[in-house]
Amino acid sequence: MTAFEWARNTSVYRSIIRHGVLPTNRNRSLIIFENLFLHVHPVKVRERSLRFTHTYWLGGITLASTLILVATGVLLMFYYHPSVPQAYRDMKELQYVVDDGVFLRNLHRWAAHLMVIAAFLHLLRVFYHRAYRPPRQFNWVVGVVLLIVTLLLSYTGYLLPWDQLAFWGVSVGTNMAREAPLIGERMRFFLLGGNVVSENALLRFYVLHCVVLPVALLLLVSVHIWRVRKDGGVQGPPEEGARRRAQGADRDVAETPSAPRPLRPAP
Amino acid sequence: MTTPLEIIDSNDPVAVPWRVALVRPDSRPEVRESEERYVMTFPHLIVREIILFQLVVIGLSLAAILFDAPLESIANPLETPNPAKAPWYFLGLQELLHYFPPVVAGVLLPALVVIALVVIPYARINLESAPLWATPSRWKTPALAATLLALLALFGIFGCWPIVIPTAILGVAVFAARFETRFLSRITLPEWIMTWFVVIAVVLTVIGTFFRGPGWSWVWPWE
Amino acid sequence: MSLQRLFAVSSVVFLAVLAFTPAKNALRPYRSIQREFRRVGAARAPSAKAAQQYAARPIAIQQIWLPDLDNRVDRCTTCHLGAADAAMAGAPEPFRMHPPTFHTPRDFARFGCTSCHAGEGLATDRADAHGTSPDSTSPILPASFMEAGCGRCHAGDSVADAPSLSRGRTLMETSNCHACHAVRGHEDFRADAPPLDTIALKTGGEWLRRWLANPKAVDANATMPNFQLGRDDLAALSHYLFSREAAPELQRAVAAAAAEPAGDKVRGKTLFAASRCISCHTVDGKGNGSAPELGKIASRATRGWLIAFIRDPHAFNPRTRMPQYSFADADVRDVVAYFEDELRDFDAPANILEPLRVNQTLAEKGATLFRSAGCFACHTEVKEGERFGPDLYGIGDRKATSLDFGRRADLQRTLPAWLAAKITAPRSFADGLKMPTFAFDDEQKRDIVTALLAIPAAPVPAAYRSAPPVQASIVPAGPIGELVSRYRCLSCHQIGGRGGDISTAPLTIEGSKVNRDWLVKYLGVPYSIRPILPERMPILKIPKDDAARLADAIEMLYVDPNVPTDPFAARPASDRDAAEGERLYTTFGCRACHIIGKSGGYYGPPLSDTHTRLKTGWVFRFLQNPQRWRADVRCPNYGMTDTDALRITAYLDTLVERKEAAQ
């Protein structure tokens, strides 16, 4: 530990980590709001919001799988050529030659499924907790858009292995889109970069999957999370509020910061 | 010594957009302190988040170790697998295509669902948290019954039994809720609708995923 | 449970789970195999230095990359490390050296492994590489069908060093597989089954019934398979066939022939033998089995038909392989008389040749049956695209999971097993299948499966394709073509890889081989060149001028530019050369196989008449590398220098002159 202590006393360390080591509330506050990534959190949180049943951590799970997907996805890109038939060949290379290639590919695949499921459950949770009520209406809309982006990401990624599953899965899916009146045919044409699922489609799906949609997703996620904070943190089941009112507790003051905090006037 | 004035206590932002307290001259205003307990975000929340992340990674890694992601033979435009299935999250739609004309199943219904989801927080009915049967009125029963029958008829015409059956069951439940006092009676109309949507979505997806074989014919998963 | 404890536990599990895959990775089988190879190699290494090299071998994936062969990547050598390593001859698998073949080891870098052996070249683990699972896209070829690999590039009919494949392809031709099943390269295939309009003239209802019930039982040489027809179908089909009308001139010919007086059977017998009919036919199983058995011919065809047919076979069946004999009318009568006297089925019912009284309704049923059972596929003109059976495109690359095993749960779930079963018992898979049953022995089955496995889904790149030697056009049209067709030279002889396999003498370069004058004599009265061979070439009674024209055509057309017309053009042969040649003839031990004068072996052709028979240029070139002209020639290749070859040539030439001088 002495080494750690020495390191902690160097000016370099201090220039990066500004808070001290002692478990004082000041330091703990600093840890949060001195850190770009943590400062979406308030310094203190309601204890009940930590309960499992409060949110079932579904948003967290979605975010976690997103991070895993980004990490594994970037690594997989190192070995992937969006061309026919090399794309399929690359899957085999991952399996037979690249160390841990299969593991990363599996991880990416299963994380993608988890993300879709978790996002959907998250939506349901928020609905049944009625957590979309003012002032959270807009964040709900953002959430819905996020779900759609998630589906699109999963779908564009589906084609990339260029095996029978991918090819026909995408053929079927895009044929559904074709049915849209007026725009359907054009939409499909632009999406595939042609009239059939071909190398063009592969390239377009690749760009969408690796650049366009992830960027969109990350932007929307930041908005989503930032809004959660701005709207007073995660909203649990409505019963809580009712119960607390029953026992004469607060009126969800913290939940609606837009409302002025009642002050105790001088007698 | 005067008793404090009764404060209207509502958590409904529509009924009470602003927190207003009437204070009579002969009384002293008083606000009860919040009993809400707060804890430091670090470590209480952060550690939980770290653990959550670890658990997700652990779960997924185990899945990745135990089950390989599917990889079939190279894409061959000349050889259509039977059935050709979309990714699982679209199989609900594909199942719909089996019953409805493509425009309806592939475009209309999905669009409706998305729109419905988007407008939820702006629809007044979703903001009132009154259970369906909390405020009984003369038109409610016939209206519900009519809607229900209309839906059953609509989907019945297309012979879409995976929708008809859950709809019927939920319909029964809706009216059962009227006499049941413990759980069902607390459910609001939006919750009924959403539940209906979720059940149907799940049923269709499960059927499309596990119960459809060559030519989209019905097969049992164990066959 | 306190939060820290949870945190500690989950962190440790987190670490453990993340550490699992790399651990598994480090234990990949090929690594231990390569370590094993270090030991084996060090043990077998010829020198201490080599042993060190083996021991120091890095553990790494080996691969052969073939960008211009479908961008093929073969990693087989990751485990089969000794494939091209002489020190590994006879080593335990997977390290054993590849047995030497025409292409190995020299062409490893050019073809890789999977282009011949199939299998998943990219894979680095045994199960996937060998494709043991039923849904493998390319399971490795079993050793018994290995020659299928050759057929992927060698699209030609016959492939040297691949006897099984070649036999299989020939069998598919002769069994008329292509008549029902479309196969690339055989689009214009036409079965040479006889047209059936003349049935009524030829035979009787009873014989036809027996034949349709099971052709092989009637004639062991029959190429027609067994259609397993029920008795009603048999009747219907017979009535239909008898309802067919033969061309009027044929009817007249047969009627006229039937009316002719009986011939001299004794003379017929000698004539039959002298004409060497059993070079193609058999009599009671004796003879070459490529034409119908004649042991019971007289109970098979009517006298009239036989006479008319032998006089002009091509009028009855334009596609028959039977040559046109230039018999005198009497000759034919005599031969048929001999047939009726000896070559008949003595325990056959009297009515066996009795014509059938046609029942129209049955005949109509038969007509539909003729189509639905697929008889028409062989017995009528069928164009490509309307073949009766399913096509065989890419059959060799079908995944086992894509095959319909039907009732055959007993079969191993592999393509070869499926194919073999299809050939053995086609109708055992399901009811209502149409394919007839062929009587193939096990070796023939293996050959055909090999040939089928050699049919790829996508042909190999042009650079790797070895095209078949198709030189059918080498037979000229016009009068010469008519002669070649009249005497059906191609029924026995090969020209440019096309033609029958009865004769041992291809005619492709006959022109630069034999002297014209000798050939004219030979065509008149052929005899077998090599003493140990039976007399084969039928005596067709070719008229002198026909023979001359044929000889001229051969002299002109079937020549090889590599054979000089006169090897002595540069330096005329001297007596000294001849003497030297005689010495060499002895030292090389030619006498062991060749007769000169009285002495010599009987294996090779006698050389006494070399001068009259052979061209000096041919002798000269042949001596230098006999196998170059015929792969199966036994004459050893001494790698003679030009001078030696010239001297021997000179000797053989002069030698004959001396013999003639002696007479």
Add this chain to the structure above:
Amino acid sequence: MLELDETLDDSGETRRDFFTRIGVGACAVAAVGSGVLTLDYLEPKVLFEPSTTFVAGSPRDFTDGVVRFNREKKAYVIGGPTGVYALSAVCTHLGCITRFKSDERVIACPCHGSRFDLDGGVVHGPAPRPLPWLDVAEDANGNLVVDTGIVIPRGKVFRP
């Protein structure tokens, strides 16, 4: 260091600290390990590259003064008075492909006019270094094999 206040743990200070250390330690190891694995993952295990060697022909062809240029592998094979040697044809200045001028018996770079003699030495021009010598060996059939991947010290001539 992560320490939690009493509300989270009723047990003693030391054990709490102990568990925390395990957790953080495991995480640290996992982090470092993943880094290493990532590098391992990124290291190519097979290469799809044309071979760097080419067969230059029989040594007998390379009598003194013979210069042959292999366009594909960018190398000169040169017959010297004592034996055969090979030069890289890539200019040491900015990597242009040099040309052999038979009339002047020099190797000249078209881009910036660097000129080298047949030993690779810089005659004049901006080229900073002489052309590197490449490995020459003899294969089983007695043909010369040049490996453009291996640079050998100048003047190391191959003597058949």
